[in-house]
Amino acid sequence: MKKITVYFALLFLLLSSLRLPVAAQSKNSVLIKNATVMTAVKGTLESTDILVENGKITKIGKGLAAPAGANVIDATGKYVTPGIIDCHSHSMLDAINEGAFSVTSMTRTRDMLNPTDITIYRALAGGVTSANLLHGSANSIGGQNTTVKFKWGHPVEDYPIADAPPGIKFAMGENVRQTTQAPQPGRPLRYPRTRQGTIQTMRDAFVRARDYKQSWDDFKAGKTKVQPRTDLELQPLVEVLEGKRLVHCHGYRSDEHLNLMLLADEFGFKIATLQHGLEAYKIAPEIAKRGTGVSIFTDSWGYKLEAYDAIPYNAYILWKNGVNVSINSDSDERMRRLNLDAAKVEKYGGVPEQDALQMITLNPAKQLGIDKRTGSIEIGKDGDLVVWSDHPFSVFSRVETTLIEGEVYFDRKKDGQLRLDMAKERETLEKLDVNKAPATGGGPPRIPATTRQAERDDAEYGDGGHR
Amino acid sequence: MKAKVKSQRAKLKMQNAKCFLYLCLSVLICGSISVHAQNDGAEQNKTGRAGTFAIVGARIVTVSGATIENGTVVIKDGKIAAVGAGVAVPAGAEKIDGKGLSVFPGMIDASTNMGLAEITLGLAASVDLTEVGDMNADARAIKGIHPHSAHVNVTRVNGITTVLSAPTGGTISGQAAIINLNGSTPDEMAVIKDFGLVINFPSVAGGGGRGGGGGGRFGGPAIDFNQAVQRRDQAVEDLKKIFRNAEAYLRAKAAYARDKALPYPATDQKLEAMAPYIHGEKPIIFSAERERDIRAVAKFVGEMKVKGIIDGGQEAWKAADDLKKNNIPVVYTHIYSLPVREDDAYDYLFEAPSKMQAAGVKFCISTGNTGSEVRDLPYHAGIAGAFGLSKDDALKSVTLYAAEILGLGDKMGSIDVGKIANIVVADGNILESRTKIKYLFINGRLLPLTSRHTELFDSFKDRK
Incomplete structure (x- = not known):
């Protein structure tokens, strides 16, 4: 028993060393010097400096002076972009799908955030600073999302972006119908099982939400005397009806998404x-007519029937029609290379460079309602910045430094030191009696499971593109 | 009417099982029709045209030698007929202006399941990856590859001209084929019909073949590490037994051939299929990831005197000594994978190719993808290039190195006279994701740059 306690204490030490932020300077100023700055709104600026003070970008220009005590990052020969925003992620979530009901609008990903999920650090190493953490796609109306910044090493309360508008996940198609999963013996089939049933489930929810809203409106207007019961399922949908909650709807087939937009038209x-x-x-x-945004994979396709008509020219056609397009990952793996997914948009159709860059920065910021604070390099915006070794659209490019609000959360040089420290620590731990192989003393070590992974959106398992 | 229904019902009851089977079959068939219907017409005139071609004034990235800044490549009779700065254009050759363009050898992906699965999730009718049973040496990928899969064109228009396509599952999955991504029949596509035997080598940590059993996951009890090693060793013994059985079987056959007085040994197709593999005539592709599993493969290869290739190879660099000693190359498939352990460095799998290179392990980079994402092959190599591998080696890892590992080093993988004319002409470095492919040749045939994707694009791009 004692040995086990020691083992867990050591394990905890090891894990907590992982959690240390790369640099813990708080609201100090940062000066990035002499970079090629891709602003995402006002073109690319050569040999330019960016000053961040108290978390905000205060100056962009040439030959800026470093305030006393500023962290100066020499970016000569390097590129700087806004932090990447992933508009569809399940990172950090210890549970993704509440799929027992068709409508689970009462659930919140906010309650499932795990700030020690190693995928956060790996995402930072790929230049991602913000993400839309969505409920899964197991049901037509899923749970409420959380828009976060990846403040690795900070307590969980620091992750959600306080002024991000609330949202909710909807879903349509194969995952909702559960037809890609083998039916479990003894378990009844869940409604809906067809696309007709899916849209009808949504309609039913909004009819109920409208009635519920009416009951409250009547009560508030003094028409009724008895206060209606609070309904946590319908309350978020009332917020949707009132335009106070953003709807992010998973779906593949165009006819299905069109049905949803027609339903939204009907309910205003x-x-x-x-x-x-x-x-x-x-x-x-x-x-385009409805001003709805689309958040896509650049070129993932064919992993299920409803993804068989996907084409890599999707972004281009939408862009040409004036639709706000973002490129997301929906995958802890793919998240690390969204820059290359944006680059592909130039290849397929010829979207201009800045517009392609916007698809992983400003456009998702707009879709999530956080574009006032992040998504581009402009004075007054948050210092969410990525320093790249090369043009971010080049496969040979690497993230050197990732900053959120001027604080360094990933730095390749410091990462090198961290891994040396960890190797040393591992060596020390392995020498301890408690960790010796059974034949030479100590208890049998547990066989390491793969990694403690956040639950996957099962139905989306193939979306990362690797087997 | 009522009577008819009644009699049908009676019939149904009588043949309940049979009808259920038909029902299943019809569901399967309908499923496959819906996919193939969408493919119809897509194959017309898609195999390109042969001829004599001269790409003139281009930058020629030969891969095997120095890059020629302004040269000509002549393609004739399906082969590369001439390469160089001062090469004359043969009379009657079709001239292609290569100004501002670069010529590369077609890329080669040495680990895919191309043509064996159209849609893996939820459409079992389109999936031919895994046979029933643990030992299927006689299952041949070339007999399952669908030459009209939409993945073929989608992949080749991104500059990948040749792939290895392997069956999966069980311990001995079957035999992998090497195909060019052009042709109306599997035989037209085939480069090597039966290239190698695919074995999921028993691993200690579970996953991949039999006898793993790490336990502790999915609610199973955690087991002692030594016990897991024992289980693996037992599974390896079982595997060796199959090899010995094959050997004994072949000896019996040979003995009978010499002396007809001996009892005639009944034919066993599965053991028969092992013949080219048990003495190293053809390679065996072993999937293995962790250091200890890779070392176990090396030991097996050494002891059994077979020819091995590692597929996967996350930690192959750690077992460099064993791999080199036993002449085992690695088909590395993990650029698009997350590091397995929480405390692995973030770039643990990005750096693996450069570590293999430094340790002197022969390797190539592959997507390891079923089919639809094989076209990302150049970016896998590119990312390795961002993490320690030189740009030249990154390119070689998806061209010449892959060709060499597949025993095709003298036939493809570089722009050299006499090699198969699998050639890509692009407006930049083919490893870059912004680069556009301008011309594509497979077996010297000039191919249209069309795919299911360009066809859908054309159908919808101007919709108002």
Whole structure:
């Protein structure tokens, strides 16, 4: 028993060493010097400095003076972009799907955040600073999302962006129908099982939400005397009806997404984003007309039937129609290379460089309602910045430093030191009696499981593209 | 009417099982029709045209030698007929202006399941990856590859011209084929019909073949490490037994051939299929990831005197000594994978190719993808290039190195006279994701740059 305690204490030490932030300077100023700055709004500026003070970008120009005590980063020969924003992620989530009901709008990803998830650090090493942490796609109306900044090493309360508008996940298609999963013996099939049933489930929820809202409106107007019961399922949907909550709807087939937009028309609200929307190019004019955004994979396709009509020209066609397009990962793996996914948009159709860059920075910021504070390099915005060794659209490029609000959360040089320290620590731990192999004393060591992974959105397992 | 229904019902009851089977079959068939219907017409005139071609005034990245800044490549009879700065254009050759363009050898992905699965999730009718049973040496990928899969064109228009396509599952999965991504029949595509035997080598930590059993996951009881090693060793013994059985079987056959008085040994197709593999005539592709598992493969290869290739190879660099001693190259498939352990460095798997290079392990880089994402092969190599591998070696890792590991070093993988004319002409470095492919040749045939994707694009791009 004592040995086990020691073992766990050591394990905890090892894990907590992982959690240490790379640099813990708080609100000090940072001066990035002599970079090629890709602003994402005002073109690319050569040999330019960026000053961040108290977390905000205060100056952009040439030959800026470093305030006393400023952290100066020499970016000569390097590129700087805004921090990447992933508009569809399940990182940090210890549970993703509450799929027992068709409508689970009462659930919140906010309650499931795990700030020690190593995928956060790996995402930072790929230049990602913000993400939309969504409920899974197991049901037509899923849970409430959380828009976070990846403040690795900070307590969990620091992650959610306080002034980000609330949102909710909807889903349509194969995952909701559960037809890609083998039916479990003894378990009844869950409604809906078809696309007709899916849209009807959504309609039913909004009819109930409308009635619920009416009951409260009547009560508030003094028409009724008895206060209606609070309904945590319908309350978020009332917020949708009132335009106070963003709808992010997972779906593939264009006809299905169009049905959703028609339903929203009928109930008088707007869909914020069509998530995945791999066939959105087929209904680009309809999407553009409604000002709905689309958050896609650049070129993932064919992993299921409803992804068989996906084309890498999707972003281009939507962009040409004036639709706000973002490129997301929906994968802890893919998240690390969203810069290359944006680059592909130049290849397929020829979206200009800055517009392609916006698809992983400013556009997702707009879709999530956080564009006032992040998504581009402009004075007054948060100092969410990435320093790249080369042009960020080059496969040979590497992230050197990632900053959020002027604080360094990833630095390749410091990472090198960290891994040396960890190797040393591992060596020390392995020498301890308690960790010796059974034949030479000590208890049998547990066989390491793969990694303690956040739960996956099972139905989305193939989306990362690797087997 | 009622009677008819009744009689049908009676019939149904009688043949309940049979009808259920038909029902299953019809569901399967309908599923596959819906996919193939979408493919219809897509294959017309897609195999390109042969001829004599001269790419003139281009930058020629030969891969095997120095890059020629302004040269000509002549393609004739399916082969590269001439390469160089001062090469004359043969009479009657079709001239292609290469100004501002670069010529590369077609890329080669040495670990895919191309053509064996169209849609893996939720459409079992389109999946031919895994046979029933643990030992299927006689299962041949070339007999399952669908030449009209939409993945073929999607992959080749990104500059990948040749792939190895392997069956999966069990311990001995079957035999992998090497195909060019052009042709109306599997035989037209084939470069080597039966290239290698695929074995999921028993591992200690579970996953991949039999006998693993790490335990502790999925609610199973955690087991002692030594016990896990024992289980693996037992599984390896079982595997060796299959090899010995094959050997005994072949000896019996040979003995009978010499002396007809001996009892005739009944034919065993599965053991028969092992023949080229048990003495190292053809390679065996072993999937293995962790250092201890890779060392176990090396030991097996040494003891059994077979020819081995590692597929996967996350920690192959750690076992460099064993791999070199036993002449085992690595087909590395983990650029697009997350590091397994929480405390692995973030770039643990990005750096592996450069570590293999430094340790002198022969390797190539592969997507390890089923089919739809094989076209990302150049970016896998590119990312390795960002993490320690030189740009030249990054390019070689998806061209010449892959060709050499597949025993095709004298036939493809570089721009050299006499090699198969699998050639890509692009407006930049083919490893870069912004680069556009301008011309594509496979077996010297000039191919249209069309795919399921360009066809859908054309259908919808102007919709108002």
